[in-house]
Amino acid sequence: MQNNQNIKVAVDAVVFGYHNNALYVLLVQQKYGVYKDQWVLPGGLVHNGETLTNAVHRELQEEAGININYLEQLYTFGDDVERDKRNQVISVSYFALVNPDNLKLSAATDAQDVKWQNINNIPKLPFDHNLIIDTAFKRIKAKLHYQPIGFDLLPKKFPFSDLEHLYATILEQEIDRRNFRKKILSFGFIKKCNEKQKNGSGRPAQLYTFDPNKYKALEKNGMHFEIKFA
Amino acid sequence: MQNNQNIKVAVDAVVFGYHNNALYVLLVQQKYGVYKDQWVLPGGLVHNGETLTNAVHRELQEEAGININYLEQLYTFGDDVERDKRNQVISVSYFALVNPDNLKLSAATDAQDVKWQNINNIPKLPFDHNLIIDTAFKRIKAKLHYQPIGFDLLPKKFPFSDLEHLYATILEQEIDRRNFRKKILSFGFIKKCNEKQKNGSGRPAQLYTFDPNKYKALEKNGMHFEIKFA
DNA sequence: TCAAAAGTGTTTCGCCTACACCCATGT
DNA sequence: ACATGGGTGTAGGCGAAACACTTTTGA
The missing domain is CATH 1.10.10.10 (Winged helix-like DNA-binding domain superfamily/Winged helix DNA-binding domain)
Known part of the structure; x- marks a missing residue:
């Protein structure tokens, strides 16, 4: 097996919450590094020996202290080789739902800040995170028609x-x-x-x-x- | 960015072809390595600086000399950390269709042999390739109902x-x-x-x-x- | 008594379903 | 003339769509 591959594997999550008759997405503010202070989707590099699903749960805990209610894989973004300017990174993106009992965001340990951002008012984000959110938004719209996922938001x-x-x-x-x-x-x-x-x-x-x-x-x-x- | 991540990124493709009123999947026989002589899905590690989509096209060329007609991402398999016994590898899997004009498989350069295997007669394959094929089969069945993909097989x-x-x-x-x-x-x-x-x-x-x-x-x-x- | 949100039935229309016989060609 | 596969129409039923008034509470 060739050993010089230099591609990193990250997971990112689009976490939806619903309250006050509006749909929100969870964003975190980077604490360190080149992207410090910027708002992005929760996520990060997968650890050695860690499953993708576990990586998502871990990141959500570390960055937002949140428990999710529904999780599914969304899409893997890796066709823009420079989506992360530091290194070639592919993002295995997930789609998650939180119900109102779990909406409270704990003071995050690995992020500087955390917030719910209205889906209709998402700012321009680094990486391809706007694309990821769009993809997730389409997915939730489609799924509402044929899967009982609405209940995971209530x-x-x-x-x-x-x-x-x-x-x-x-x-x-x-x-x-x-x-x-x-x-x-x-x-x-x-x-x-x-x-x-x-x-x-x-x-x-x-x-x-x-x-x-x-x-x-x-x-x-x-x-x-x-x-x-x- | 942490630099000790030791996870490889591979792409695999489930290529469907239809002829003689039956559905077939493209399999290739490994030429080298631990899995030598075994039949598997076409695929392999992504090259540095290469997009995922390009990696799929390249592998299909190298291993089967085939041109595909339709390609979409299927799912990323990475929840079984030991799906490849050599190293932790995640597989970004794709789903492809070939029409009868392109069915001919060229003597592959990077594979020992290549064949069309009837979907109803898939043997036990290494890695999680049976799971990947099952996922693709479900996908094609679902898509036939709401997308015009049948024409890519004719x-x-x-x-x-x-x-x-x-x-x-x-x-x-x-x-x-x-x-x-x-x-x-x-x-x-x-x-x-x-x-x-x-x-x-x-x-x-x-x-x-x-x-x-x-x-x-x-x-x-x-x-x-x-x-x-x- | 008014405002605000919850609760409830019926008719119409269009689409999906079920179903069987004739047509064009080769042998 | 028979075998093989291609081509076609219609009637009935069911579910989706359209649509407006009554009920319960708080102010």
């Missing part, structure tokens, strides 16, 4: 209207409340709780919860989750 | 029934000839040629061709290619 118990607003916000389109509700409930993996939630004025909302086991069972029986909008 | 001009058989073969299900034809033609990106094709007995088949420009134009106008089967 608390365990949520009013139905929150789910509806989440879809409307992320997909950037209006949706018909009645048809949406009918369709989602028809699958049978959403359960009604024995609680209601009051928020200021307006009628209190019935709380619902997503049942992942029911989902898996239904899927095994041939259910195909898919939701479209007029 | 010659430029083809009888409609070939397309139908391709779908039936790859998806491993029967499809209704009339409904399939109606649906595909309704999109408007398939054009009738002024030729017919005779093959032995039976009525000669009208030839059709896929018009990629028309496809793009229609897609821009909101067309959404999707085909399902009862």
